[in-house]
Amino acid sequence: MVTAAYAQAAAEPVAIPVREAMPWVVFAGLLLLMALYFIGAEEGAASLINGTYVHEFLHDGRHLLGFPCH
Amino acid sequence: MVRTLLVRGMLVGVLAAILSFAFLKLAGEPAVEQAIAFETRQEEAQAATAREEATRKGQPAPLEAVKSEPVSRSTQSGIGLLTGVVAYNVAFGGLFALAFSLAYGRIGPYGARATAVLLALSAFIAVCLVPSLKYPAGPPSVGEAETIGIRTGLFFAMMVLSLAAMMGAWMLRKRLAARFGEWNAGLAAAGGYLVVVAAVSIVLPGVNEVPEGFPATVLWQFRIASLGANAIMWAILGIGFGAWAERALVASGYARAVRLA
Numbered sequence: 573m574v575t576a577a578y579a580q581a582a583a584e585p586v587a588i589p590v591r592e593a594m595p596w597v598v599f600a601g602l603l604l605l606m607a608l609y610f611i612g613a614e615e616g617a618a619s620l621i622n623g624t625y626v627h628e629f630l631h632d633g634r635h636l637l638g639f640p641c642h
Numbered sequence: 643m644v645r646t647l648l649v650r651g652m653l654v655g656v657l658a659a660i661l662s663f664a665f666l667k668l669a670g671e672p673a674v675e676q677a678i679a680f681e682t683r684q685e686e687a688q689a690a691t692a693r694e695e696a697t698r699k700g701q702p703a704p705l706e707a708v709k710s711e712p713v714s715r716s717t718q719s720g721i722g723l724l725t726g727v728v729a730y731n732v733a734f735g736g737l738f739a740l741a742f743s744l745a746y747g748r749i750g751p752y753g754a755r756a757t758a759v760l761l762a763l764s765a766f767i768a769v770c771l772v773p774s775l776k777y778p779a780g781p782p783s784v785g786e787a788e789t790i791g792i793r794t795g796l797f798f799a800m801m802v803l804s805l806a807a808m809m810g811a812w813m814l815r816k817r818l819a820a821r822f823g824e825w826n827a828g829l830a831a832a833g834g835y836l837v838v839v840a841a842v843s844i845v846l847p848g849v850n851e852v853p854e855g856f857p858a859t860v861l862w863q864f865r866i867a868s869l870g871a872n873a874i875m876w877a878i879l880g881i882g883f884g885a886w887a888e889r890a891l892v893a894s895g896y897a898r899a900v901r902l903a
Contacts, residue, residue, distance in 0.1 A: 585898075638773075
């Protein structure tokens with residue numbers, strides 16, 4: 573047990589190959605950024621959907637999370 | 643491996659969201675309510691002035707503007723706030739995990755937990771603290787509707803430039819580390835980051851749209867609550883994700899055991 577703990581403490585990081593990470597970083601990254609756009613700016617600074625429902629529904633979160641609102 | 647990290651990042655984001663939501667309910671919503679009360683008082687005072695003027699001129703009283711409220715206050719401060727906070731935390735949890743998958747083993751000889759904490763601290767400073775020092779969060783009735791486009795643009799510009807400067811600082815640190823040592827390289831990179839973001843915030847225009855008579859204590863409470871919710875998120879992501887990611891990385895051979903003599 574003690575040896576295992578020491579071995580782990582002294583473990584050296586091995587980087588994940590960029591080839592493996594890239595598809596995830598690009599695709600999931602884009603989806604997550606779009607989610608942030610919908611929370612932060614849709615029906616505020618920009619608008620993809622007509623109306624004000626998204627804006628009003630997310631109103632408090634938008635203010636409290638620090639996005640410019642109104 | 644990246645799939646596992648992404649899933650874990652988003653799940654830690656859910657945990658961060660629960661704590662962040664509880665904090666905002668206790669520390670943030672009272673300020674939102676007070677700000678809305680201020681807004682209502684302002685509107686009523688304006689309407690009263692308009693009525694008086696109309697009576698003085700012998701004109702019929704102006705029609706009261708009917709305010710349409712598609713979403714009730716209780717929805718906004720309940721399920722609406724929860725939805726926003728969960729989506730925000732899960733999105734940042736996922737993005738954080740993706741950034742971690744590239745930073746791990748590349749920013750320096752740090753294990754998973756140390757990498758996660760350093761990365762989360764950097765992200766908090768770059769994405770939240772610095773942009774909100776220049777463009778602080780505003781409660782309802784602070785900020786004019788006509789300037790929402792420019793304010794959003796400036797806020798995101800500040801965020802992107804600050805993040806780019808932070809990434810540049812980490813690359814600079816790595817290049818300097820071999821020659822000047824880890825500590826000195828870190829200090830130089832941190833100094834470089836500060837100089838860049840200070841210059842950017844001096845150059846970008848300021849925004850001051852706090853209406854006259856808005857209570858300063860409400861503004862302070864609101865901004866501290868906003869900053870606190872973000873601090874909670876980055877702390878949970880940094881600490882929680884690091885511990886959980888470490889297990890997966892060690893089990894999959896992404897940590898080479900160093901033989902101790």
